Amino acid sequence: MTYTEKVFSFGPSGALQGILVEPRGQRIANAPAILTWNVGLHHHIGPHRFFVTLTRALAALGFTSLRFDISGLGDSEVSQGDTRPDPERAVADVREAMQALTKQRQFQTFVPIGFCSSVDAAHAVGVSDPRVVGVIHLEGYGFRTKGFYLRYPLRFLDRNRWERLVRMRVLGDREAAAEASQDKERVYVRDYPSPKKLQSDIATMVARGAALLLVYVGGDTDYAYKEQFFEMIDDRTGSNRVELAFYPEADHTFFIEEDRRRVIHRVGFFLRKHFGATERKTASGAPHSNRFQPDTSPRVER
Amino acid sequence: MKPLFFGEANRRLYGVYHPPAKPSRHAVLLCYPGMQEYNAAHWMFRRLATSLSREGHHVLRFDYYGTGDSDGETDAATPESAITDIHTAIRELRDLSRAREISLVGLRLGAACAALACTGGITARQLVLWEPVIHGPAYVRELEVQDERRNLVLLHADRTRGRRDELLGFPFDARVRAGTEAIDLTTGPGVHAKKVVVLCSEERDEHRAVRDWYERSGVSTELRIVRESDEITGRNLRERPMLSNAVLLELAAELRGSLVG
Numbered sequence: 001m002t003y004t005e006k007v008f009s010f011g012p013s014g015a016l017q018g019i020l021v022e023p024r025g026q027r028i029a030n031a032p033a034i035l036t037w038n039v040g041l042h043h044h045i046g047p048h049r050f051f052v053t054l055t056r057a058l059a060a061l062g063f064t065s066l067r068f069d070i071s072g073l074g075d076s077e078v079s080q081g082d083t084r085p086d087p088e089r090a091v092a093d094v095r096e097a098m099q100a101l102t103k104q105r106q107f108q109t110f111v112p113i114g115f116c117s118s119v120d121a122a123h124a125v126g127v128s129d130p131r132v133v134g135v136i137h138l139e140g141y142g143f144r145t146k147g148f149y150l151r152y153p154l155r156f157l158d159r160n161r162w163e164r165l166v167r168m169r170v171l172g173d174r175e176a177a178a179e180a181s182q183d184k185e186r187v188y189v190r191d192y193p194s195p196k197k198l199q200s201d202i203a204t205m206v207a208r209g210a211a212l213l214l215v216y217v218g219g220d221t222d223y224a225y226k227e228q229f230f231e232m233i234d235d236r237t238g239s240n241r242v243e244l245a246f247y248p249e250a251d252h253t254f255f256i257e258e259d260r261r262r263v264i265h266r267v268g269f270f271l272r273k274h275f276g277a278t279e280r281k282t283a284s285g286a287p288h289s290n291r292f293q294p295d296t297s298p299r300v301e302r
Numbered sequence: 303m304k305p306l307f308f309g310e311a312n313r314r315l316y317g318v319y320h321p322p323a324k325p326s327r328h329a330v331l332l333c334y335p336g337m338q339e340y341n342a343a344h345w346m347f348r349r350l351a352t353s354l355s356r357e358g359h360h361v362l363r364f365d366y367y368g369t370g371d372s373d374g375e376t377d378a379a380t381p382e383s384a385i386t387d388i389h390t391a392i393r394e395l396r397d398l399s400r401a402r403e404i405s406l407v408g409l410r411l412g413a414a415c416a417a418l419a420c421t422g423g424i425t426a427r428q429l430v431l432w433e434p435v436i437h438g439p440a441y442v443r444e445l446e447v448q449d450e451r452r453n454l455v456l457l458h459a460d461r462t463r464g465r466r467d468e469l470l471g472f473p474f475d476a477r478v479r480a481g482t483e484a485i486d487l488t489t490g491p492g493v494h495a496k497k498v499v500v501l502c503s504e505e506r507d508e509h510r511a512v513r514d515w516y517e518r519s520g521v522s523t524e525l526r527i528v529r530e531s532d533e534i535t536g537r538n539l540r541e542r543p544m545l546s547n548a549v550l551l552e553l554a555a556e557l558r559g560s561l562v563g
Contacts, residue, residue: 005314005371007305017305019316019371043344048471049337049369049376075305075318075348160457167454180455219457251456255471 003059008066010100016093017075018044018068020105021055028062028276032109032133033101035094035122036067039115039253043074046115047253054113054264061268062276064105066097070121090121098131109133111271114140116252123193126210127201134211134274136267139252141192142222145231151224183252184220199233206238211274215263218248243270303352308364308394315387316371317364318348319398320355328427328560329360329401331391333412336482337369337379338445338470343409346550350407353554358561360399364391366415377473380481381415381438388419403427405560406495407553411435414485420493427560429495430553431487436508438485445469487512492519499556500525501549528552 001024008020018037036051038044044067045052055065069076070093072086082089094112101107111134114122119140126135155161168177193201205212216223226246230236245266250259304321307314332351335343351361365372366387368379392404405428408416413434420426435441449469453462462468467475488511498516500509505527516523528548 001312001373005307005373007307009305017303041345042341045341045370047341052371053376074344075303077303158457160454160459163459164454164457173451173454176451176454179451183455249458249461251458253471255452255456256458256461257468257471257473 003056011096012079015077015079016068016071016096018066021059021065023059023062026062031063031275032111033107034058034063034065035097035110035112037070037118038073040117044069050260057264057268061272063271068097087120091124094121094125127204136213138215140214141198143195143232144222145228147228147231148224195232199235202233202238206241212242213270215245217250219251309390313367314373315364317362320351320361322358322360323356324358326358326360327402329395329399329404330354330557331395331404331406332363333388333408333416335410335412337472339410340369350550350553353550357554357558360401362391362395377475380478382481384415385419388415389423392424405557414487417487417493420495421491425494427496429493429498430501432501435485436487436512438483442482488515493521495521498523501528503528503530
C-alpha cells in the first residue's frame with residue numbers, strides 16, 4: 001500500500017472526526033495538506049467513495065490529506081451549546097482542521113477541495129485565509145452566460161436527452177421523472193456569490209499567489225464550455241493561476257467510475273504541478289512523473 | 303463514540319465503537335448494507351448506535367473491506383469477504399466490550415451477510431434482519447433497474463447500455479455478481495441464534511419463507527412489520543433507512559430484552 005491511514009480526532013473536545021491519509025513512501029517537502037469533507041449530507045467518504053480513492057491516490061504522489069466530517073455530519077458531533085448556522089460552522093471546522101494539522105503534523109499550508117455544497121466553505125476559507133495556497137472546486141459556482149445560451153441548442157443533439165424525454169414524457173416513467181425532479185431540488189438549489197463578488201474573491205486569491213483548479217461537468221448543469229468561468233466573472237487576468245477542467249459527459253457526482261478516475265488524475269496533476277515539482281521516487285522506486293498526466297482528449301475534457 | 307481501525311495489518315477495518323451508558327454484558331454489531339446503499343444508511347446507523355448505547359448496549363458499527371474507510375479498493379468487496387469481516391468485527395467487539403452475548407443487526411445486504419455469518423462459528427443472542435436481501439438474484443435485478451434509471455436520468459444511457467461491471471456508481475464485476483446472486487436465505491445451513499427477528503415495512507412471501515425455514519431449523523423466528531409514515535414508504539429502499547424513526551424505536555425496543563436476559 002502507498003498510504004497509511006489513522007483516525008484523526010480534533011476540534012473542541014475532539015468532537016470532529018476524520019481520517020489522516022499519509023504517504024507511506026517519500027513525501028513532497030513543504031507540500032500543503034489536502035482537506036476534504038462532506039458533500040451535502042454524505043459522510044466524509046463522499047459520493048461513491050470518491051474522497052477515499054482520491055486521498056489514497058494523492059498519498060501515492062506524496063501528499064498528506066485529511067478527509068473529515070464537519071460537526072453534525074458523519075461521525076462528528078456538534079459541540080454542546082454551538083448554535084452557529086451550518087455554513088458558519090463548516091468554515092470554522094475547516095479552520096479547526098488546519099489548526100490541528102499544524103499542531104500535530106506541522107503543516108503550514110493547505111489546499112481545501114470543495115465538492116458541490118462543500119465548495120462554499122472551501123471558497124470562504126480560500127478567500128480569507130493566507131495559509132490556503134490552492135483551492136479546488138469540483139462542481140462549484142456556475143452561472144449561465146451568453147456563451148452558455150449560444151451553446152444551449154447543442155444539447156438537443158444529445159440522444160440521451162431525447163431518450164430521457166421520451167421515457168419520462170411519452171412513456172410515462174414516473175419513477176424516472178420523480179428522480180430527475182428530486183435531483184434538481186437537491187443538487188442545484190444553492191446560494192451562490194454574485195458574479196461580481198466571485199470575481200473579486202478570485203482576484204484576492206490569485207493576488208496572494210494561490211492556484212485554483214475549477215472542475216465542471218456538462219449534463220443538466222449551467223455550464224456548457226470549458227472557458228465559461230472566465231465569461232462568468234468577466235475577467236481573465238488571473239487565468240495563469242486559475243485552471244479549468246470541463247467534462248461534458250460526466251454528471252454532478254461523477255457516477256461513472258471512469259469519470260471519477262479522470263477527475264482524480266486531473267486533481268493529482270494539478271497538485272503535482274503547483275506543489276510537487278521536485279521529481280521524487282516512490283517506495284517501489286518508480287518515478288511519479290508519468291502517473292498523473294492530464295487526460296485532455298477532446299471527448300472528456302474541453 | 304470511539305472511531306478505530308482493527309483487524310489484520312494488511313486488511314484493516316474501520317469501525318466506530320459506542321460504549322454503553324451503563325455497565326453491560328450485551329453488545330450489538332451493526333452490519334451496513336451494500337455499498338450502493340451505504341451513504342443513505344450511514345446517518346441512520348449512527349443514530350441507531352447512539353440510541354442503543356444510551357440504552358446500555360456496547361455497539362460497534364464498521365465498514366467491510368473495500369467499503370467506507372476500511373482498507374481495500376472498492377472492487378475488492380464481496381459478500382464472502384463481508385462475512386469474513388463480520389467474524390473479525392465480532393472478535394473486536396468482544397475484546398472491546400467483554401460482553402457475554404452479542405446480537406447482530408443487519409440492513410439489506412448486511413442482513414444477509416449477518417445471517418450467513420451466523421451459520422458457522424458464532425451464536426448470536428438475537429439476529430435482526432432489517433429489510434433483508436433474501437434472494438440474491440432478485441436484489442441484483444433491483445439494483446440493475448435502479449442503475450438503468452439512474453443512468454437514464456443522468457444522461458449516461460448510451461455509455462452504459464449493456465454494461466454489467468458497474469452498478470449504481472460502484473464496481474460490480476463477475477466475482478461480486480456471482481457472490482451476490484448466490485445468496486439464498488431460504489436454503490442451506492440454519493443460523494445459530496437464540497432468536498431471529500425479520501423486520502420489514504411490508505410482508506412478502508420471501509419474508510414468510512425465511513421465517514419458516516429458520517423455524518424448521520429450530521430457531522425461534524418472528525416476522526415483524528413496521529409501518530412507516532407515507533412520506534417514507536413513497537421512497538425507495540435506498541432512502542427509507544435514513545428516515546425511519548419507527549424502525550429505530552422498534553429496534554431499540556426489541557434489543558432491550560437482551561439487556562435483562
